[in-house]
Amino acid sequence: MxxxxxxxxxxxxxxxxxxxxxxxxxxxxxxxxxxxxxxxxxxxxxxxxxxxxxxxxxxxxxxxxxxxxxxxxxxxxxxxxxxxxxxxxxxxxxxxxxxxxxxxxxxxxxxxxxxxxxxxxxxxxxxxxxxxxxxxxxxxxxxxxxxxxxxxxxxxxxxxxxxxxxxxxxxxxxxxxxxxxxxxxxxxxxxxxxxxxxxxxxxxxxxxxxxxxxxxxxxxxxxxxxxxxxxxxxxxxxxxxxxxxxxSGWQRGQDSHIEVSLPQGFPYDRIDLNEERTAREWRALGVTQADGRPLPDFADRAAIGIPAGHRGPAFLMLPNFKTIMVWNRSVLYALSVGVLARQIAGGPGLMRDSPPDDQPISRDTAIDMQQRLIKLALYSEEADGLIGPKTRASLRVFQIRAGLVADGHPSLETLARLRAAAP
Ligand SMILES: [Ca+2]
Incomplete structure (x- = not known):
């Protein structure tokens, strides 16, 4: 816990x-x-x-x-x-x-x-x-x-x-x-x-x-x-x-997440813990279940998570996902609970894999990245080497400027383009 x-x-x-x-x-x-x-x-x-x-x-x-x-x-x-x-x-x-x-x-x-x-x-x-x-x-x-x-x-x-x-x-x-x-x-x-x-x-x-x-x-x-x-x-x-x-708010009988598929041209700036929408609103943006079936209705509103960037799995964080985050504030922990639970019940794991080149980012690399974002006047916080919501938001602005998919993820390509833009 x-x-x-x-x-x-x-x-x-x-x-x-x-x-x-x-x-x-x-x-x-x-x-x-x-x-x-x-x-x-x-x-x-x-x-x-x-x-x-x-x-x-x-x-x-x-x-x-x-x-x-x-x-x-x-x-x-x-x-x-x-x-x-x-x-x-x-x-x-x-x-x-x-x-x-x-x-x-x-x-x-x-x-x-x-x-x-x-x-x-x-x-x-x-x-x-x-x-x-x-x-x-x-x-x-x-x-x-x-x-x-x-x-x-x-x-x-x-x-x-x-x-x-x-x-x-x-x-x-x-x-x-x-x-x-x-x-x-x-x-x-x-x-x-x-x-x-x-x-x-x-x-x-x-x-x-x-x-x-x-x-x-x-x-x-x-x-x-x-x-x-x-x-x-x-x-x-x-x-x-x-x-x-x-x-902590668990909703009886409800799942914690739904793995989803996002269409080409999806507005990735809509992806944030605070960007919660109804099933109907996500459907209107072209979101389906990962296997292509239409998105089912769900209670309240839910945000979408893409912890490995736009080339990795995407999932809706349903109300019980947020309850799991009361237990442990990590999105990855909460996703692990939901995926393990489903597999224990006999279901499949995540359908989509992470991109094979998704690498751990060292603290030094993260600091370097933040310093370059500061140089470009896209980041005004301390370069602390922690990739949090503010760093991701800054990366997103850089990605838009560079013509990349604005998912806020520090992919190898994004890092390479950032080094070129702020040598
Ligand atoms: Ca007892």
């Missing part, structure tokens, strides 16, 4: 596998990046003079939220910062991940096969959860597969130590101090012993990789044993995920 500005599980896997050179700023691919830095004053206020002073400040916050003194003391006393957590936190992705690389890591043939097996094995339970929360079984299994490999990697870091380390030693003090307080609240509610509270290096827990605040807000004791257990109780796991999605 990445609602909480923690790493995308798929990117975390790449980092763990030593593939940091290919990992990326998934959040910046299309979704608007959000600031992760707390105000310096708040950081100083929480962090205090040293680690113990910082823990003292967090403890005071926890007591104000009703955590008993004894619980806070037991969890925090003698705690030291975890250097492994800080090392992982400081790793900078060097490349923007491509769609094809992301999907290949998220959706392996083994993950699809095991997902089908899990769907069959737990169908009765998943159907009762669907009845109560409206989230289809194949989607719940897809989230489970992406977050923890169906429970095979749930993390072995002490959650309290991880989130306290991040609160006391990074600039995201406010966010992680809040997570530490919520972790203490979970311990106070006796869902588990502190020693059992293990998770990812950033504090995401169990089969669903819930952050402590998500656990407190959305966790469900489905099996009725009086405790929320996201490690060992699949009823609790599925109901908690479904509850999160339900409360």
């Amino acid at each position: 990445n609602t909480t500005r923690t790493p995308d599980p798929i990117l975390t896997l790449l980092l763990a596998a030593g593939l940091a050179g290919c990992a990326a700023h998934a959040q910046n691919q299309q979704a608007a990046p959000s600031p992760t830095n707390s105000a310096p004053a708040v950081v100083q206020q929480i962090q205090g003079a040293d680690f113990q002073a910082c823990l003292g400040n967090i403890k005071a916050m926890a007591l104000r939220e009703g955590v008993p003194d004894s619980v806070a003391d037991q969890a925090l006393s003698g705690l030291t910062p975890d250097q492994r957590v800080l090392d992982l936190d400081s790793r900078q992705p060097e490349f923007t991940l491509t769609l094809s690389r992301y999907l290949a890591n998220a959706i392996s043939p083994e993950r699809i096969a095991k997902g089908r097996q899990m769907l069959a094995q737990h169908r009765a339970l998943l159907q009762t959860v669907e009845r109560d929360y409206g989230v289809q079984p194949h989607y719940l299994v897809a989230f489970w597969g992406l977050e923890s490999g169906y429970g095979t990697f749930v993390g072995d870091f002490s959650v309290v130590r991880s989130v306290a380390t991040l609160a006391c030693r990074t600039r995201r003090a406010q966010f992680f101090a809040g997570e530490t307080v919520q972790a203490l609240r979970i311990l106070a509610s006796q869902h588990m012993q502190a020693a059992q509270m293990k998770g990812s290096w950033a504090g995401a827990m169990g089969n669903t990789q819930f952050m402590p605040s998500t656990f407190v807000r959305y966790g469900v004791d489905r099996d009725g044993d009086g405790r929320i257990d996201l490690w060992r109780s699949l009823p609790d796991v599925f109901a908690s995920s479904a509850n999160f999605l339900n409360k």
Whole structure:
């Protein structure tokens, strides 16, 4: 789960596998990046003079939220910062991940096969959860597969130590101090012993990789044993995920995306997360399903995504796609959930492949590109090497000027033309 500005599980896997050179700023691919830095004053206020002073400040916050003194003391006393957590936190992705690389890591043939097996094995339970929360079984299994490999990697870091380390030693003090307080609240509610509270290096827990605040807000004791257990109780796991999605706006029985085909001469400047249109409006622009059938009606309005540019797959981001983005703000993550879910249910993957020359863009290349856009007075932000919505908008203007398809995608051709135009 990445609602909480923690790493995308798929990117975390790449980092763990030593593939940091290919990992990326998934959040910046299309979704608007959000600031992760707390105000310096708040950081100083929480962090205090040293680690113990910082823990003292967090403890005071926890007591104000009703955590008993004894619980806070037991969890925090003698705690030291975890250097492994800080090392992982400081790793900078060097490349923007491509769609094809992301999907290949998220959706392996083994993950699809095991997902089908899990769907069959737990169908009765998943159907009762669907009845109560409206989230289809194949989607719940897809989230489970992406977050923890169906429970095979749930993390072995002490959650309290991880989130306290991040609160006391990074600039995201406010966010992680809040997570530490919520972790203490979970311990106070006796869902588990502190020693059992293990998770990812950033504090995401169990089969669903819930952050402590998500656990407190959305966790469900489905099996009725009086405790929320996201490690060992699949009823609790599925109901908690479904509850999160339900409360975040999931529409019962609806898919999250429709793969589409765009006609020759399509106005690519209409493609943006904020460019939402009705099925009728997209049909009028010549949009069909990827297999050529007419676009079906869908609720509300939907934007189109083309994360590999105009030569790659295109898809409509239906309302449930946006709900998945509440769970994790990455468009690529949300697409992976939808594609994996469909394949687990026996359907096909994406019909259209990414263009074979779609390459990861290194941070240096991205900075170089931004500097050239600045030279052409098409970009006025900092050249930070992150390819976000503003960079894409600038690229689009350049593409129009250069007579290229204005998809905002940093293709090899666009980069070559940009180098020629701004030497
Ligand atoms: Ca339970």
